[in-house]
Amino acid sequence: MASICMYFQVHQPLRLRKVSLLNMYSGQMPSSPKDAYFNRELNEQIFRKVAAKCYLPTNELLLKLIEEHNGDFRFSFSLTGVFLEQCEMFGKDVLESFRRLADTGRVDFLAETYYHSLSSFYRDGSEFDAQVAMHHEAIRSLLGVTPSVFRNTESIFSNEIAARAEKLGYSGIIAEGIEHTLGGRSPNYVYNVQGCEKIKVLMRNYNLSDDIGYRFSSRSWKEWPLTAEKYAGWLSKCDGQCVNVFMDFETFGEHHWSDTGIFSFLRHLPAACLAHPNLNFRMAREVASWDARGTMDAPYPTSWADMERDLSAWLGNDMQHACFQEMESLGVAARRQGGEHLEAWRLLQSSDHLYYLCTKSLSDGDVHKYFSHYANPYEGFINYMNIIQDFKSRLGGV
Amino acid sequence: MLGWEFPPAITGGLGVHCFELVSSLGELGIKIDLYLPLQKSAPVSPHPNVKIIQVGGGVNVGAYGHASGGFASDNYSRDLIGAIEDFARLSLSALKASGTRYDLVHCHDWLTISAGIMAQRALGIPLVLTMHSTEYDRNPVPWSWISGIESLGVKTADRTIAVSGKMKGMLVEKFHADDGRIRVVYNGIDIAKYRRKDSGIRKEKLVLFLGRLTHQKGPEQFLRAAEKVHQYDRNARFLVVGEGGLLPRLISLSIELGIADRVSFWGFVPENEKRSIYSMCDVYVMPSVSEPFGISALEAMASGTPCIISKNSGVSEIARNCLLVDFWDIDEMASQILALLRYPAMSRVMSAHEMKDAARLGWQETARKTIGVYNEVLGK
Known part of the structure; x- marks a missing residue:
């Protein structure tokens, strides 16, 4: 018997305004750092576009599927704080659709860093703890769910990060099921983590996840077109306790547009899976409560x-x-000033701003380009670094 | 092959291109007779497969700079037109007299188009034409006599090689050329000739313009951006390397802008000196109004000098690790220069990636693609 543990990552970066050194030097910057740095118009436009193509239709479909299957279809979400803030600003309807899903009791919500940041690598650990606490509280108050499984930004995982999540009270953590961590073992089991006492790690089955997340609409893929029945057949042949199928929520309607058949795939998936007697669906918190099969290091x-x-x-x-x-070094001054400065500093920590600066070539470079609104990484760097420098001078030239 | 300028008499990309192309074609086993107008300083064959035949004693070869330096049509000397016609006639006699059975004839730009067409007809062999630039790129007021030759060339040639996608677009737009007979083959670069960027510590930061001082190359925009950079970075010095008709205007402009003491006009510099200039500068700017390719950007890349390149250039199609700018956007150009001067982390990353890119853009690749075009016209 294998359980399908599906989790969808929901994040939307706050894109930056174009800030040139000439603007800065000539004193043409708005007085509020948030207005000066974040491109509200562009962010609203993108948010509404994605809401129409993905968030709203997918949530509606998911709600229908939960109702149709009397709770046998269940899954998990992770919503970043940056996304939740945009819901408040641009999409109360989107937030409401997540609330309705939460109300079914069949949808789990994971914990993460509020700002989608790399604060887990700051030398001062208090910022990480603060961001996780902020996020925990936001999920609890906005959706009425208390998270119990932690997902660090971009599934970044290590023994140390797992230990910190455990210390913050989480029972599970998400990780990528890559070979050198698995060491020949299957990702389809729950594992303990080296150096931790109780926390369980859920290893993403990236082959089966990417079949939907990346390959679904690729006509050059030998399995194209992928039907729900074919995919359910693959799942039913899996060994282990759980198949962790984790992906970006934008898979539905945004990365794969509606005309690729992705919604029809999702519509049929629960029934196709439940038709196999050895398959069921479980939420992340349920899987994390199971006995571990071994230890990941x-x-x-x-x-x-x-x-x-x-x-x-x-x-x-x-x-x-x-x-x-530079960002890390501004922490002391930003925290001392508090208020809008602390908020701007935290919003600027979003890992997306670093992702756009990636200069790796080949296929990954194309993926970075797909997600970036800059012409190239250098343009992205100039803009981000200009903003950091402007912010630094607002903090009084740390 | 029919050429016009050739080392040591080089003034632009055409001479470099012909030299490197025949060298690499020769290495790949293609036998070439290269017909050139008689030059004062004798050209030397770069490879045993390449035979250089100089034709037309007494022809006064006007190099590209003289042919295109002015703004008005009447700047073209009667001598140059005469020389072009003489070259066509004399090279045809030489071709016939050689007794060689050629597979095809390959000519370059409007200067040798007449000669190419005459050879195509007289010998009954296919014509390949490489277009490095058009009259529309060179002159704000194109001379119809020249654009007429170019139009005839792209219509008559069995295949036209465009040095960039931008050039191809130009040929289709201006000459209504059949785009099915145009192939894009980018210029290459011999990285072995370029020195890596030297990271020596200097008090001043150096920002470089290198090119002919003509409207087409955008030196005025460079000076206007320099003025803005200077307002915020007193440590930047601006080098203007090259010669051309705009020099007096540029000197006055630098005085008007109040940056005369920050701009150094270096005039013409020989090849080897040019290479050390690239490697010692902190930023290279190519603000061209119109640049069918822009080989000097590749030279700067090969030297690891962070580049800011006009979006209106052919080389921008392959310069993935350079900053791109609209030639008219002085504020953006200045902001990019300031960023490169202020943020060494970016200069380091760009420099390393530009050198890798340049290493991929060898002349062998240009030659291989050119052979592909030859095979097409020969039905291979």
């Missing part, structure tokens, strides 16, 4: 990004390191 951080599945998507070149270090 991840001394170095892994992630779900790019071919490397490491930190190189965000901290792979000198430009990314320079920005990350």
